[in-house]
Amino acid sequence: MKNKKITRKITQGMYVLTTNGGGCIVDAVSQISTGDNPYISVAVMKNNYTNELLKKNNKFALSVLGMNVDPEIIKTFGMNSMKKVDKFKKTETTEVEGIKMINDSLGYMLCEIVDSIDNDTHTLFIGKLIQADIYQDKAPMSYGYYQENKDELLKVTTKKGKTAWICTVCGYLYYGEELPEEFKCPICGVDKTLFKKEEK
Ligand SMILES: Cc1cc2nc3c(=O)[nH]c(=O)nc-3n(C[C@H](O)[C@H](O)[C@H](O)COP(=O)(O)O)c2cc1C
16 A cells, blocks of 8 residues: 555544443544435444443434544543543533533534444444534534644643653553554554654
């Protein structure tokens, strides 16, 4: 492949995907039909706890993140697992039909899960839109913008005097001179070739 980064030019947005009991940041969202109740798909990594939850639930929601979103929301939902951290403890939400929507968003789409397709790494959940609202009519954040600006947005601070490796996909920090053999990001699952060394 000459340059796979062209895939970053597929315009995707930034969302908090929520379901009963958890949620995470996603960008892999598509509208796949039109009409009053369009179908919307979201691809969720199998090693995310949210995937496990979605298999037990019949609804998911997508809160659309704007350019003005507090980056803490991205850190909380995209760089932690609900298995270890209660992401909703420090995030203001509003419940709609039992699912939590993120208040610091442009609005939400609530879907009823109608189908799912598994591949090796992800499950594609397909939902039918059953409720939706706009909170703020502002510009959405694109995944491309996040990728280009994540250092500034997340202002990663490494401990002085320590070498750290940063995951260029999700921002996870690994402290140590070298990454272990066969290392994979514990948060987003990418392999070590996608880590960048930060010497401080
Ligand atoms: C910018 C960004 C985009 C992401 N996109 C996706 C995605 O489309 N699908 C996915 O499954 N995980 C995606 N993730 C990773 C999850 O949000 C992350 O692994 C999260 O910690 C999982 O939490 P959980 O274990 O509570 O489900 C993304 C993370 C970031 C920071």
